[in-house]
Amino acid sequence: MLPVKHSTFQEMNKYILSLILLTVVALRSTAQSYWQQEVNYTISVKLDDKNHVLHGQESFEYINNSPETLDFLYLHLWPNAYRDGKTALGKQQYAGGEQELTFGADSIKGSIDSLNFTVNGVPTYFEYDAENPDIAKLVLSTPLIPGGKITVSTPFKVKIPSGEISRLGHIGQSYQITQWYPKPAVYDKNGWNQMPYLNQGEFYSEYGSFDVSITLPKNYVVGATGDLQTQSEIDFLNKKANQSPEDIKAALLKKQGPRGKTDFPDSDPEWKTIRYTQKNVHDFAWFADKRYIVLKGEVELPQTKRKVTSWAMFVPHNARYWQKAIEYINDGTYYYSKWNGDYPYNNVTAVDGTISAGGGMEYPNVTVIGNAGSAMELEIVIVHEVGHNWFYGILGSNERVHGWMDEGMNTLNELRYVYTKYPENTNLSDMVLEGRFHFDHLDHYDMADFSYRAISGLGEDQPIETHSADFTSINYGAVMYSKTGLVFNYLKQYLGDETFDRCMHLYFEKWKFKHPQPEDLRAVLEQESGKDLSWLFGDLIQTTNHVDYKLKKVKTDANGTTVTVKNSGQVNGPIEVGAYQKGKLVETVWVEPSEGKSSVVLKSQADEVRVNPSGRIPEVFRDNNNWHQKGLFGKVEPLKLEGIIGDNEQGKSNVFWMPMIAANQYDKFMLGVAVHNLGIPFNRVQYLVVPMYSFGGKRVSGIADISYSFLPKKSLKLSKFGVAVRSFKETDNEAFKGNDGYYFTASPFWFAKLGNRKEASPISQTVLVQTMYRLDVFGRTKIEQAGGFAKYDFNYNKPDHEVNIGLRSDFISNLKNSDQMGRSSIEATYRFRYIRNKKSRWMELRGYAGGNWLFDLSGASNAANYSLSLSGANGSQDLFIEDYYFGRTETQGFLSQQRLENMGGFKSTSDYGTNSQWVATTNFYAQLPFVPGIFGVFADAGIFPASTLTNEINTAFDVGLGIRLGKVVGLYFPLYISKDMNDAYSSANYTTRIRFTLRMSFTNRGINFANLLN
Ligand SMILES: [Zn+2]
Known part of the structure; x- marks a missing residue:
C-alpha cells in the first residue's frame, strides 16, 4: 500500500485557491514541529532447530507522539509474506522469474501465527488486510490520544522459510532471523505507511528500544543487534575469538568443498538464554550458526575517539576471504564516521550468511553478507552493509518511497571509500574478463558510472525518485544505487570535500534517529552550502534529464x-x-x-x-x-586503435577492430575486418564497418552502419538516425562471375522508442521509418529500386502473457521500368505461457492481414517479388534486405526453403497463395511439454483471392511439427497440407516441404553483430 503523498496537497491547491495560503502555513508548521512515534519492545524467543520454528512472546510499548488520536495500529506480520505465491512478495518474485513461493513445496514456505493480542492486558481484536496477509490492523477499544501510551502483547510462532527465498530463513541449521516479529508500521505526517514485504523495496520502521532474550542450544554462535547483556555469553564469544587464529589456520589447511548445507555439528542438549538491549534503533535481527569462527576487534572513532567493538562471524568454508574482515568492518566504521558523524552504538558486527536478497543485507548494528568471489568484493560488500548503519539505521528514511536516500547515499560513501583507500584499484577491469579486451584501468567508480550510462544511453533509465516497486530491476541498481552515488559525488566535487562533509555532518546531527524526507536533506545542503541545488534535487533526482x-x-x-x-x-x-x-x-x-x-x-x-x-x-x-x-x-579526439572491443575512453576516439569470417552460397567464404566504436559506455555516434573479401565474388562484400542517438526529454525515450549499407553477391550463376551478380543497398532510417521513462511499464513501443536505394547488378542488367517502409510495434510483456501488434506500410518502385508496389499490413501475436513452473512452455496465436493497395507492373519482372506470400518472404521477396539468407536467390534445393517469419506465416515452402492483392492468415504454434523444449506443433489457416478477375476466395491449411532453437532458428515438418497447396508443389519429394527460418536482426541497427552474416 502507498502512503498518502504530497500530491494530495497539490490537488487541493489547484481547486481551492483560497486555501493556498493556509496550506503553505500548515506545511511550514508541520516542518517545524517534527514528531515521530516511539516503540519499545521486549521479546523473548526460543529457537526450535529441529522443526525450524520460533516460539516467541512479545510486548511493546507504543507512544503516540503525533497530534492525532489513533483508533487502530497497522501491524506488519512479515513472515506471512512467505506464505505462498499470492502475497506481494510471491508476485514480485514470480515476475522476476523466481518461483519458490508459487511452485515450491510447503516445507520451504514460512508464516507467523498463534497471535493473541492484548492492549494494556485487555484482549484485542485484529484483522488481516484483505490483500496482504503480512499486514494486520489492531483495532483499539480505547482510542490512543496524542501523548498517550499503550502496551501491546502477543505470543507468536514463526515457521522459518527457506533461506533461498529472501531475507528471513534458514539453510539447514544456519539461521537468518530478520523481519520476524509483529511490528507497528510507521505513522508519520503522511499517515500510516503500512506496506507488504517485498524483496525490491526495503524498510521504514519506528525508532525505539529493544530488549530481546533468545533461547537456543548452547553451541550456537549468535550475531545480533544490540549490546549483549549475558556475561556467560560474553565469555563464550571472547573464548571463541581467542581461539580464532587456530580455527582459521585449520580452516585454511582443510580442503574446502562447496559450502556445506549439512555439515552442522549436533546441537548441544543444553540450552542457553542470551539477552541483548539497544536504544535508538528501528529493528532487531539475529543470526545463529554452530559453525562460526569469531573475530573480535576495535575501532576508535575519528571525532569522539570513543572505541567501538567489532565482530566478524563466518563459517570455516569462507575463512580465506573473511580472515581480514575486522579490517573491513573497522575501516568502514571509521570512514563513515569521519564523513558523516560518529557511530553512536557500542558494537558493529558482520556475519557470513547465505542470503538470496543480494550480496548482503543490513540491519541495525549487524549485517549479513553473502558469498563473495574475492577479498576485495567481500570488503566492498561489508563496507556497504556496515555503511547502512548510517543510511538506514541512524538516518531512517522511507526506503520504499525514497530508496535513494538509503541505497544511493550509501553508494556515494561506498564509492568514496574505495577510491580513498584504493586509488589505484581496477575493480571493473578485473570483472570484465580480468582486464582483457582493453577494459583496462577501470575502477570501482567506473562500475557505477558505466552501469548508469549504459542504461541511459539506451533511453531506458528512470528517475532516481521512483517508488522502489516501480523500478525495473536493472534501474533499481543502475539508477537508485549508482546514479544517486554519481550525482552526489558530482555535488561533492563541486562543493569541495570540506563543505560537503560539513553539510553531511549537519544532516546527521539534525536527523539522526529520525525519518528525514528528501526536502530535509535538500534544506540542510542548500542552507549550509549557500547554493541553489535545484539542478540536483529537481532535474537529476526527479527526472531523467541528462547532463551534457x-x-x-x-x-x-x-x-x-x-x-x-x-x-x-x-x-x-x-x-x-x-x-x-x-x-x-x-x-x-x-x-x-x-x-x-x-x-x-x-x-x-x-x-x-x-x-x-x-x-x-x-x-x-x-x-x-x-x-x-x-x-x-x-x-x-586522438585516435586509439584496439582489438575486438573495449571501453570508450574520455578524450580519445577508440576504434576497435576484429577479423571477420562469414559465408553464404554466393560469396562463399568472406574474410575481412570489422571496424567499429561499439564499446561501452555507448557513444552518441555509433558506427560499424565490415568490408570483407568475397572468395566467391572476388569482390568486396560487406556492411556499413552509422547512427546518431538523441535522448529527448519527453515522448520519446530514444531517437536514432542513421544509414545502413549492404552489398553482397546474390547469384552463383556462372554468367555473373567476379564483381557481378550482386546487390547494393543504402538505407537511411529513423528509429525511436516511444514512451516516457517514468515508471517501469509492461508496454514498449517502437517506430522504424526506413528508406532505401537498391541496385541489383546482373551483367548488363541493372535493376534500380527505391522505396521504404514505416513500422510501428506495440509490445506488452508480462511473465505469462505477451502481446505484439505490428502495423506496417511499404512502398517500392523500380526506377527503370516504373513498376510500383504499395502495401499495408497488420500483424498481432498473443503468446501465453501454459506451463508456468521451471519447465516453462508457451503457445502462440498469430493473425495477419496484408494487402497491396498499389500494384502497378509494366515490366512484370517483379510480379512475384512484389506479391504477398502465404509462407513468408523468400529471398527475392525480402525487398528491403531485412534478414540473413544463406542463398537469397535460390529457387531449388534446401537453401531455397528458407522463409522470413513474416506475411502469411505458413510453416510451408509452397508458393501457393502468392498473389498481388491480399492475404489473411492465422497461425498457431505450441511448444510441446517434452524435454528438451525445442519441439512444437503448428497449424496454419489462410485465405486469399483466387484471381484478380472474380470475387472467389481460396483457402489453405497445414498442420505439422516444428523444432525451434531459441528465437533464432526454426525448422518445420508438415504432416498435413491442404490439397491445392500440396498439388502446387512441382515435386512429390517430402524434403522440399521442410521450411526453415532464421531470425538474426531482432535488435536495433547499429549494435547488431548478427547483421555481419548477410
Ligand atoms: Zn544497500
Whole structure:
C-alpha cells in the first residue's frame, strides 16, 4: 500500500485557491514541529532447530507522539509474506522469474501465527488486510490520544522459510532471523505507511528500544543487534575469538568443498538464554550458526575517539576471504564516521550468511553478507552493509518511497571509500574478463558510472525518485544505487570535500534517529552550502534529464586561457573545466550552473582543455568535451586503435577492430575486418564497418552502419538516425562471375522508442521509418529500386502473457521500368505461457492481414517479388534486405526453403497463395511439454483471392511439427497440407516441404553483430 503523498496537497491547491495560503502555513508548521512515534519492545524467543520454528512472546510499548488520536495500529506480520505465491512478495518474485513461493513445496514456505493480542492486558481484536496477509490492523477499544501510551502483547510462532527465498530463513541449521516479529508500521505526517514485504523495496520502521532474550542450544554462535547483556555469553564469544587464529589456520589447511548445507555439528542438549538491549534503533535481527569462527576487534572513532567493538562471524568454508574482515568492518566504521558523524552504538558486527536478497543485507548494528568471489568484493560488500548503519539505521528514511536516500547515499560513501583507500584499484577491469579486451584501468567508480550510462544511453533509465516497486530491476541498481552515488559525488566535487562533509555532518546531527524526507536533506545542503541545488534535487533526482556540456571555444594569450563552454544538455548544473600542459592536468575551475554559454578564464596557458576532466560529472555522452592545440581540428579526439572491443575512453576516439569470417552460397567464404566504436559506455555516434573479401565474388562484400542517438526529454525515450549499407553477391550463376551478380543497398532510417521513462511499464513501443536505394547488378542488367517502409510495434510483456501488434506500410518502385508496389499490413501475436513452473512452455496465436493497395507492373519482372506470400518472404521477396539468407536467390534445393517469419506465416515452402492483392492468415504454434523444449506443433489457416478477375476466395491449411532453437532458428515438418497447396508443389519429394527460418536482426541497427552474416 502507498502512503498518502504530497500530491494530495497539490490537488487541493489547484481547486481551492483560497486555501493556498493556509496550506503553505500548515506545511511550514508541520516542518517545524517534527514528531515521530516511539516503540519499545521486549521479546523473548526460543529457537526450535529441529522443526525450524520460533516460539516467541512479545510486548511493546507504543507512544503516540503525533497530534492525532489513533483508533487502530497497522501491524506488519512479515513472515506471512512467505506464505505462498499470492502475497506481494510471491508476485514480485514470480515476475522476476523466481518461483519458490508459487511452485515450491510447503516445507520451504514460512508464516507467523498463534497471535493473541492484548492492549494494556485487555484482549484485542485484529484483522488481516484483505490483500496482504503480512499486514494486520489492531483495532483499539480505547482510542490512543496524542501523548498517550499503550502496551501491546502477543505470543507468536514463526515457521522459518527457506533461506533461498529472501531475507528471513534458514539453510539447514544456519539461521537468518530478520523481519520476524509483529511490528507497528510507521505513522508519520503522511499517515500510516503500512506496506507488504517485498524483496525490491526495503524498510521504514519506528525508532525505539529493544530488549530481546533468545533461547537456543548452547553451541550456537549468535550475531545480533544490540549490546549483549549475558556475561556467560560474553565469555563464550571472547573464548571463541581467542581461539580464532587456530580455527582459521585449520580452516585454511582443510580442503574446502562447496559450502556445506549439512555439515552442522549436533546441537548441544543444553540450552542457553542470551539477552541483548539497544536504544535508538528501528529493528532487531539475529543470526545463529554452530559453525562460526569469531573475530573480535576495535575501532576508535575519528571525532569522539570513543572505541567501538567489532565482530566478524563466518563459517570455516569462507575463512580465506573473511580472515581480514575486522579490517573491513573497522575501516568502514571509521570512514563513515569521519564523513558523516560518529557511530553512536557500542558494537558493529558482520556475519557470513547465505542470503538470496543480494550480496548482503543490513540491519541495525549487524549485517549479513553473502558469498563473495574475492577479498576485495567481500570488503566492498561489508563496507556497504556496515555503511547502512548510517543510511538506514541512524538516518531512517522511507526506503520504499525514497530508496535513494538509503541505497544511493550509501553508494556515494561506498564509492568514496574505495577510491580513498584504493586509488589505484581496477575493480571493473578485473570483472570484465580480468582486464582483457582493453577494459583496462577501470575502477570501482567506473562500475557505477558505466552501469548508469549504459542504461541511459539506451533511453531506458528512470528517475532516481521512483517508488522502489516501480523500478525495473536493472534501474533499481543502475539508477537508485549508482546514479544517486554519481550525482552526489558530482555535488561533492563541486562543493569541495570540506563543505560537503560539513553539510553531511549537519544532516546527521539534525536527523539522526529520525525519518528525514528528501526536502530535509535538500534544506540542510542548500542552507549550509549557500547554493541553489535545484539542478540536483529537481532535474537529476526527479527526472531523467541528462547532463551534457560542450566545449565551444578556447583562446590562449598572455593572461591565460579563456574557455567558452555550452550547456547542451537538459540540466543546468555546474561545469568543471580542466587545463592541461603536455598531457598533465595543471588547473581546474568550476563554472557556476547556467543555461546556454558561459566563459571562464584559467590562469595557465593550456595546450589541451577538457570539460569534465575528472570524468566525475555523470554525462552520458562525452565526445564533445575536448580541445587540443595540436592539429587542424582542435576538437577531434586522438585516435586509439584496439582489438575486438573495449571501453570508450574520455578524450580519445577508440576504434576497435576484429577479423571477420562469414559465408553464404554466393560469396562463399568472406574474410575481412570489422571496424567499429561499439564499446561501452555507448557513444552518441555509433558506427560499424565490415568490408570483407568475397572468395566467391572476388569482390568486396560487406556492411556499413552509422547512427546518431538523441535522448529527448519527453515522448520519446530514444531517437536514432542513421544509414545502413549492404552489398553482397546474390547469384552463383556462372554468367555473373567476379564483381557481378550482386546487390547494393543504402538505407537511411529513423528509429525511436516511444514512451516516457517514468515508471517501469509492461508496454514498449517502437517506430522504424526506413528508406532505401537498391541496385541489383546482373551483367548488363541493372535493376534500380527505391522505396521504404514505416513500422510501428506495440509490445506488452508480462511473465505469462505477451502481446505484439505490428502495423506496417511499404512502398517500392523500380526506377527503370516504373513498376510500383504499395502495401499495408497488420500483424498481432498473443503468446501465453501454459506451463508456468521451471519447465516453462508457451503457445502462440498469430493473425495477419496484408494487402497491396498499389500494384502497378509494366515490366512484370517483379510480379512475384512484389506479391504477398502465404509462407513468408523468400529471398527475392525480402525487398528491403531485412534478414540473413544463406542463398537469397535460390529457387531449388534446401537453401531455397528458407522463409522470413513474416506475411502469411505458413510453416510451408509452397508458393501457393502468392498473389498481388491480399492475404489473411492465422497461425498457431505450441511448444510441446517434452524435454528438451525445442519441439512444437503448428497449424496454419489462410485465405486469399483466387484471381484478380472474380470475387472467389481460396483457402489453405497445414498442420505439422516444428523444432525451434531459441528465437533464432526454426525448422518445420508438415504432416498435413491442404490439397491445392500440396498439388502446387512441382515435386512429390517430402524434403522440399521442410521450411526453415532464421531470425538474426531482432535488435536495433547499429549494435547488431548478427547483421555481419548477410
Ligand atoms: Zn544497500
